[in-house]
Amino acid sequence: MKTIKQLTVASLVGLSAVANAQAQDKSNAAADYELSVLNKLGSPAAVVNMPVSQLLNAPGNEALRAFFFTPVQNKALLKGKRIAVLAADGFEEIELLGPVWYFRELGAQVDIVAPKFVPAPERYGLMFPEMAKTHIMAIQYLQPVGWIKFDRTADQIKVADYDAVFIPGGAWNPDNLRQDKDVIKFIRDFNASGKLIAAICHAPVVLASADILNGRKLTGYWNIQVDLKNAGGTVLEQPVVTDGNLITSRHPIDVADFSRAVEKWLTK
Amino acid sequence: MKTIKQLTVASLVGLSAVANAQAQDKSNAAADYELSVLNKLGSPAAVVNMPVSQLLNAPGNEALRAFFFTPVQNKALLKGKRIAVLAADGFEEIELLGPVWYFRELGAQVDIVAPKFVPAPERYGLMFPEMAKTHIMAIQYLQPVGWIKFDRTADQIKVADYDAVFIPGGAWNPDNLRQDKDVIKFIRDFNASGKLIAAICHAPVVLASADILNGRKLTGYWNIQVDLKNAGGTVLEQPVVTDGNLITSRHPIDVADFSRAVEKWLTK
Incomplete structure (x- = not known):
């Protein structure tokens, strides 16, 4: 063969x-x-x-x-393109670092943007290490594996600063993003601008919280597809779905297709 | 004072x-x-x-x-009552062990029921310890903290076996429960029987997957309330909501109110 x-x-x-x-x-x-x-x-x-x-x-x-x-051929393909990665504690490591590695290999400027650190109410009993003020925590499914430093916070960014927004998955990461008012407002404004919003795995629930899914075709992690449908979306069972300024994927196995779809969108 | x-x-x-x-x-x-x-x-x-x-x-x-x-007064109050706890890997420890401890103190028979262990497709790259076949993993927010042995699997249980079903939270636990056909069918059948379904924190998303929230009053963890609303529910901002056979709460801080609401329902 x-x-x-x-x-x-x-x-x-x-x-x-x-x-x-x-x-x-x-x-x-x-x-x-x-x-x-x-x-x-x-x-x-x-x-x-x-x-x-x-x-x-x-x-x-x-x-x-x-x-x-496979080494990338054109290291300047995304030169000049600015991508904001919206992420919080509990992001799925490969879903963030995989596409970010690829976009940077292609010459893009990628910023990690986290919600502004606001300690949870004392009643919630949470303990945050000192580094949670400057870093976000990576997981591999249920296992915490490390921290990455973020570049900016969601209250500091403007739609004009970026050509694309990308949101990785992990169950807790999108859950944390959903509650951040700056993140939700930024996504709404970014969507209104028509610029690219890419979300993988559990991340599309953040788009449901931003209420931008009505009438949109998309995909996402299997277990949340019902939420995307209930938010007005039409869910397709495929590795990547591009609908206007929205690119979505289901799972780490889709990272290649997802990243290439973002590349294609930014170079069309 | x-x-x-x-x-x-x-x-x-x-x-x-x-x-x-x-x-x-x-x-x-x-x-x-x-x-x-x-x-x-x-x-x-x-x-x-x-x-x-x-x-x-x-x-x-x-x-x-x-x-x-505070030691419970009547250790036989729930004697004869049978409660199934539906849980999977990634359950929030206090949300499961807290109510379970209380129901057992009151004399109830409590079974931990997990989805039947089916290894994920090899492509997903997951590693399951041997004990995942007989135990489910507890977390404290992002930190894995331990394992508890389950008593039965969701394919083995019948509606007639229990007086109440209780689902704890944790982001991954309900996410895992949502994808289990036995769990979803059991919840649908249990709801149709009119017997008590109690869910706390992120757990109500499982009820959205079972499509039993339309027209129901409920509450849940703040970040998923939009999903509950989109599933047809009316979300109330209070520590515990009882609507017919449905009892729901928002967070570990509500464990006492939640557990007492279940107690009240089962003794009314």
């Missing part, structure tokens, strides 16, 4: 493509091996989690792996 | 109540001190979390603390 596929490719785009494809096959085989070793260097999970090496090495995710392991 | 309050109490229910109230004041003061020591024995959080001692010791949560620290 591989040979036939390569010949078809050759007949279309010439012999150099065959050489590229063969190099990529070798590179994919090496990635297979390296990821399988990495996965053997991890003991069974203490907590239900989602290691990136596990995700990238799973059968069926070859295209996702190739997305990350 | 304390003296005036005690006198008012005394004029209503007699001197023994004053003695009880004084004993309770002493007991509350001791609890204040003990919780404040406990909180000093914990170093600042590594991860945003919600220690129970912090929650119970917060100003404004005196009634919640008294709920847990």
Whole structure:
């Protein structure tokens, strides 16, 4: 099958493509091996989690792996484009860092924008480490895994500052974003401007809170699709849905399609 | 103020109540001190979390603390009542263990019921510890804190087995419950039977997935209230809402009111 596929490719785009494809096959085989070793260097999970090496090495995710392991060709493709990532504590690590890595590889300026830190009422019994004032917490499903520093806070940003807004998932992250008045107002204004809003996994619930889904086609994590439908959206079961200025995806397995759809939108 | 309050109490229910109230004041003061020591024995959080001692010791949560620290009077009040707790990985610890502790103190039979363990598709990159086959994972907000063994799985239970169903919160727990066909069918059938369904915090989204909220009065965690409204519910901003066979609350701070509303419903 591989040979036939390569010949078809050759007949279309010439012999150099065959050489590229063969190099990529070798590179994919090496990635297979390296990821399988990495996965053997991890003991069974203490907590239900989602290691990136596990995700990238799973059968069926070859295209996702190739997305990350194939160097980008044009490092200036998104030069001059400014992207705001709206995120809060509990964001799904690969859903934020994956697209952000890709957009930065393509030359975009990406800012991590978090809700302004406002301590929760004492009654809620929450403890925030000091670094929660300057960082947001990453998870891999149920496992907290790290912190990233944010660049700006949602009360500081203006629609004119950005060409696109991107919201990653994780159940708690969108939940936290929903309650932030600055985030909701910014999304409403950004949507009114017609500029791109991209949301993956659980993130589209933030758009439901901003009440911008009525009559829109979109997708999202399976368990929240009913909320998107109840918010007036038409939910499609596909890896990525582009409807006007709205790009949505379902899950980390869609990160490649999602990121490429954003790339396409910003370069059209 | 304390003296005036005690006198008012005394004029209503007699001197023994004053003695009880004084004993309770002493007991509350001791609890204040003990919780404040406990909180000093914990170093600042590594991860945003919600220690129970912090929650119970917060100003404004005196009634919640008294709920847990006042021995129940009638240990047979709920004798013969059978309660199913529907829960999955990522349940908010105090929202499950708090009411369960109370219902068991009152003599109820409480079963922890989890979705039947079905490994996620390999593509999703998830790692489940062996014990995920027999236990579900507790969190304190973003921090995984432990596992509890479940008694039955959702495919094994019948409406006739229980007098009430109770669903705790945590963002991931209800999210996981939403995708389980057995859970959703059970909730629909249970609702049709007119028996009690109680849900706290993020749990009411499971009722939205079961499509049983149209025309119902309820409450829930602030960030999901828009989903409950979009599902046809009328959302009230109060610690607990009882509407027919539906009891709902917003947050761990409501655990006492929530548990007492369930108690009242089951003994009416």
